Amino acid sequence: SAVISQKPSRDICQRGTSLTIQCQVDSQVTMMFWYRQQPGQSLTLIATANQGSEATYESGFVIDKFPISRPNLTFSTLTVSNMSPEDSSIYLCSVGGQGLEQYFGPGTRLTVT
Amino acid sequence: AQTVTQSQPEMSVQEAETVTLSCTYDTSESNYYLFWYKQPPSRQMILVIRQEAYKQQNATENRFSVNFQKAAKSFSLKISDSQLGDTAMYFCAFMKRMEGWNTGNQFYFGTGTSLTVIP
Known part of the structure; x- marks a missing residue:
């Protein structure tokens, strides 16, 4: 299993500011994933972050709004830019396990006023 | 596109009783995996159980078991001897196995079922 930490927790x-969320994994992983979980909703994949290349964004998410960095195999950041109240969500990072399951961080609860 | 449907937004069960959470999915893929995740109030997503689509035998993990009906595209979770600590949101998830070493495994989640275990 993988142990994942996120900062900040909340x-x-x-409105109009930006927040950078950090995700740290206790082992080296090729792929890291960023999800959004809006209040009372399921998880929606924002993007997949590969070390050494540009992140791959899902439909409805763009790099200008959610820039991602992946400087090494244990760390990634997601920035939520020019925030609006609609961005209020829990943001989770995850990594794949050898058993093909995904392990999730504890999430960052973001409230935009 | 893959879709995962959980038709029960909320359920409750008496402590020590058995409860079944339903999940259906739609896919044209043949190589995939199914998961149940639990998200307690602490928000930490915890893997409960997984099923490989190519396996006919239903997966079991202690008090948790699944009823996997591939033809019907159904993947229900049975919790036996329910405990207070089972109170959580449960998400069914579908994973399409991607080809190539540098591709991720795409997960699709259902909308979740909020389970309350009543003492």
Whole structure:
């Protein structure tokens, strides 16, 4: 299994600002994934982050709004840019396990006022 | 495109009783995997059980078992001897196995079932 930590665990931000969420894994992994979970909703994949290449974004998500960095095999960041109240969500990072399951971080609860 | 449907938004069960959560999915893929994840109030997503589509035998993990009906595209989760700690949101997930070493495994999640275990 993989142990994943995220920072911050929660934040309250003002409209128009940006927040960078950090994700740290205790082992080297090729792929890291970023999900959004809006209140009362399921998880929606934002993007897949590969080390050494540009992230791959899912339909409805763009790099200008959600820039991602992947500087090494244990770390990634997701930035939520120019925030609006609609961005209020839980943001989770995850990695794949050898058994093909995914392991998730504890999430970052973002509230935009 | 893959879709995962959980038709029961909320369920409750008496402690020590058995409950079954339903999940159906739609796919044209032949090589895929199915998972049940649990998300307690702490928000941490925890893997409960997984099933490989090529296996006919239903997966079992202690008190958790699945009823996998591939032709019907159904993947229900049975929790036996329910415990208070089972109270959580449960998500059914479909994973399409991607080809190539540098591709990710695409997960699709259902909308979840909120399970409450009543003492």
